[in-house]
Amino acid sequence: MDGPSLTALDRQLLDQFQHQFPLTPHPYADIAAQIGSSEEAVLERLQQLQQNGVVSRVGVVINHRRVGASTLAAMAVPAEQLASVAARVTAYPEVNHNYEREHRLNLWFVVTATDPDHLARVIGAIEHDTGLSVLSMPMESDFHINLGFPLCWSLTDARPDRSSTTTG
Amino acid sequence: MLALTDRQQQLVSAIQEGLPLLPRPYLAIGERMGWSEAEVIAGLQQLQQQGIIRRMGLIVRHHELGYRANAMVVWNIPDPLIVDTAQRLTQFDFISLCYQRRRCLPHWPFNLYCMIHGQARQQVLAQIDHMVQQCQLTHLPREVLFSQRRFKQRGAYYNFNPSPHLPAPSPTGGPRAH
Numbered sequence: 001m002d003g004p005s006l007t008a009l010d011r012q013l014l015d016q017f018q019h020q021f022p023l024t025p026h027p028y029a030d031i032a033a034q035i036g037s038s039e040e041a042v043l044e045r046l047q048q049l050q051q052n053g054v055v056s057r058v059g060v061v062i063n064h065r066r067v068g069a070s071t072l073a074a075m076a077v078p079a080e081q082l083a084s085v086a087a088r089v090t091a092y093p094e095v096n097h098n099y100e101r102e103h104r105l106n107l108w109f110v111v112t113a114t115d116p117d118h119l120a121r122v123i124g125a126i127e128h129d130t131g132l133s134v135l136s137m138p139m140e141s142d143f144h145i146n147l148g149f150p151l152c153w154s155l156t157d158a159r160p161d162r163s164s165t166t167t168g
Numbered sequence: 169m170l171a172l173t174d175r176q177q178q179l180v181s182a183i184q185e186g187l188p189l190l191p192r193p194y195l196a197i198g199e200r201m202g203w204s205e206a207e208v209i210a211g212l213q214q215l216q217q218q219g220i221i222r223r224m225g226l227i228v229r230h231h232e233l234g235y236r237a238n239a240m241v242v243w244n245i246p247d248p249l250i251v252d253t254a255q256r257l258t259q260f261d262f263i264s265l266c267y268q269r270r271r272c273l274p275h276w277p278f279n280l281y282c283m284i285h286g287q288a289r290q291q292v293l294a295q296i297d298h299m300v301q302q303c304q305l306t307h308l309p310r311e312v313l314f315s316q317r318r319f320k321q322r323g324a325y326y327n328f329n330p331s332p333h334l335p336a337p338s339p340t341g342g343p344r345a346h
Contacts (some may be wrong), residue, residue, distance in 0.1 A: 062222065102316060135275055
């Protein structure tokens with residue numbers, strides 16, 4: 001696989017702790033006890049994984065349908081303006097994902113705000129700022145419980161079994 | 169939409185950048201907020217029980233792990249059929265997310281979205297073909313949008329006290345090339 005080199009401990013951490021992170025006073029020590037490692041080694045590997053970008057953070061994923069207001073937005077940006085428009089969109093703290101996609105609508109981003117009014121103001125500001133119109137496709141149903149990203153360590157490896165924990 | 173209490177807002181704000189990599193991360197977060205470690209833990213437990221926290225743990229960036237063929241597949245499914253169709257699509261374990269989103273007519277008629285994070289484009293295209301055949305969706309309009317440049321990927325940032333006038337943002341660093 002075309003990715004960074006990972007230790008066996010890295011793989012255990014990535015496989016087992018994308019959800020159900022311990023809510024205990026010493027969570028890293030508890031993780032270490034579960035996988036036969038030490039607190040120091042777990043912290044050291046997590047630091048490394050964050051440094052090389054494999055892990056963006058150890059944290060929470062908020063259910064955007066329960067808190068605030070969010071939407072998936074798209075814009076058709078002339079190719080020569082894409083980098084500069086994307087940078088303007090990215091600069092809004094309310095934008096958390098922003099990708100180029102292969103389509104006439106070539107810029108796709110997620111806007112998350114504290115309430116629908118705040119969301120509408122951000123979209124209006126982006127339109128004003130770029131002179132381009134923004135399509136907004138808010139979520140209506142989520143059919144998949146996101147338990148993190150299932151990893152398969154080579155093209156021939158079996159994927160981790162999600163059947164015991166997936167309900168969607 | 170659920171209204172968070174002031175204390176829940178405070179906790180979500182304090183944790184959204186992630187847990188510190190220290191032996192007692194909840195103690196460290198509590199110290200920043202003037203809460204005890206036990207109050208932080210209890211508060212997070214409550215947010216999980218209420219479904220406000222969807223999951224907690226390592227947030228993985230698939231691109232860095234070699235999953236660089238990221239496809240968003242969209243369909244225009246008649247509304248009465250959407251739940252049934254989604255249930256069939258989510259049987260495939262290469263689907264990482266599946267959503268219904270509001271159409272944006274007349275520009276965008278699509279209402280069902282699946283995300284596939286794969287290692288190679290040909291493999292992802294073959295998975296989509298397989299899924300479309302198996303679910304008998306060949307006759308329905310769809311589009312496949314592979315991602316190219318990633319300009320930003322981070323957790324949502326909630327600012328519970330936004331200023332009434334959004335200031336014009338100043339552009340920051342450029343995109344991360346593929």
